[in-house]
Amino acid sequence: MKNHFFWICLILLIGVSSCKSLQEKGNDQFLSGQYQYAINSFSQILADDPENKEANQVIAESYRLSNRIEDAAPYYQKLVEADPTFDSYYRLGLSLKAQDKNEEALEAFEKAKGYTQDETYLAETQRQLEAIKLTKGIKDYWPYHELVNYKELNTSGPDYAPVVSEDFIYFTSGRQASGLYPADGSPYTKIFRARAEGLRVDVTGAQPLPEFKNEEGLNQAAIAVSPDGNTIIYARGNSTSDKDLPETALFVSYFRGGGFTQPIWMPVNEDETWWNSTPAFSADGSELYFASNRPGGYGGVDLYKATKLANGDFGSPVNVGPNINTPGNELFPRPMADGKFFFSSDGHPGYGKLDLFVAEKDASGAQVIKNLGENFNSTNDDFALFFTEYPKAGFISSNRDGGLGDDDIYFFEDKTPKPKIINVLLNVFTKQRVAGADDAVLEQARVVLYDENSKQAGGDFSNTTGRVRFTLTPDADFTIIASKSGYFSKSIPYTTKGKTPDISTLIQDVTNITLDTTIVLDQLVLDRSIVLENIYYDLDKAEIRADAAVELSKLVQILKDNPAIKIELSSHTDSRSGDAYNQNLSQRRAQSAVDYIVSQGIAADRLVAKGYGESQLIVANATTEEEHQINRRTEFKVIEIKE
Structure with a gap:
């Protein structure tokens, strides 16, 4: 019995000692930024102790800090059940939002508000709530653009951020990697190049960047090539060497003497401990845009702009402002010559993590931010927009479901149907x-x-x-x-x-x-009378009635169509009443008709008013009302044709 007790104690002691060393190892890995290794270590602890608070905490934060917050939800859920805090509920909301579980995310954000009085935290939580609600109203910016996975170019590892310059496509890839990046367990990336014509890429000819050598044991990514092709800027970092730079930074290489120079650290980085990446040139090459987490911004990562100086260097970076930058992250800027500014963000209303947006001017001149919509964006990361034919064709990068592995390169084309x-x-x-x-x-x-x-x-x-x-x-x-x-x-x-x-x-x-x-x-014959139908006057009156005006307007059009003619407009009465009375009445009626025509823009010297009374009866000795109506008429005839 004693021997059995001894061995039981020994086994327990070894187990505790082993567990403790694993926990210490995992903490060391987490604190050194080796998040994937920390996840692996603490996952072993959770296998035996699913409620272990520290293990759930470290794994949740490791996923968040390595840009995989969508995988952190079950671990944050454990934390809010055991010891609810603002941070746990808020980050649970972010994780659920990244999974497109918007109703559950709304509930988590609402609960987070109950665990803080900090106005900044409350404002940020409210912004997340509003962003989810705004997502329902997003419309596709280009409804007929179609996105296709470039399967022939992609691998099972990361492939992203393509740019095209001088018949070559440059892109970041984990192919031919010499090791794994300990933060997320993905292959270290290098910059590759292949022949390209628009969207057509010679995928079989893809090779490591020939302009200068990719370095081993670190990430090289997100290349930018100046419009003249003489300057290459890219991001370099994540080295495991203690002798290397502590953070990702921008490096530049110049074309000199028939080749590119060895890349050097850029002054725009300003501080070795600041993260700087995703560079892009303006259309004319006079400005450099990039993302940075330097102090003084509006959130985690902001976009900055530096203007080229006379000596060819770039000046002090300037934050592009709070309209574009948010408390979240903004990356991969793409300024266009027409003033539109494309970028990726997880801070503006979107579908999950990074979405593609455009900043443009509205009718009043104010800058507005628009999500590109569901045909470009997903619940995962969508970023690195590049146009080969603006705005009809180009590339984006995404780690959305259905890809070949990690980040994939997608191409898009405008498939607007031909108009009927x-x-x-x-x-x-x-x-x-x-x-x-x-x-x-x-x-x-x-x-x-x-x-x-x-x-x-x-x-x-x-x-x-x-x-x-x-x-x-x-x-x-x-x-x-x-x-x-x-x-x-x-x-x-x-x-x-x-x-x-x-x-x-x-x-x-x-x-x-x-x-x-x-x-x-109608034939135009001098002195041939043409009867104007339906020209009626009230009894013993000469004023133009509304129905008569409609008919006279037709004559107005004839005069406008025939500016060389001069006409006589005549009025005739029937034989009833006296000769003098009828003569006077017909003249007044003819003049009223002429006055109306002049009021419609016809020159008075093109018109002669003539009243004939009863002197030109068509039906002599008329007895019926119909016969009198034939005699009561208004006529016109051409009396002159000007050459």
């Missing part, structure tokens, strides 16, 4: 009015088409069948003018509105719609 085309083919037939017979074909009439801005849109002479054909646009207004020597010119309005099918119902790319219209011209 409707051609309206209008046949205009010109005819001449023939007394007592059907209208006859009038050939060689000049027909001119004008658009709604009075700009000529076509013109031709009618053929032997009297036809002229025009191609019109749908849903538009036009004016057609027909003229021929010896005839009154005539203009008519024409519209294609409501005369074409709904474009959404069309199947063919091009649909032709044929329409017809006819213009009838």
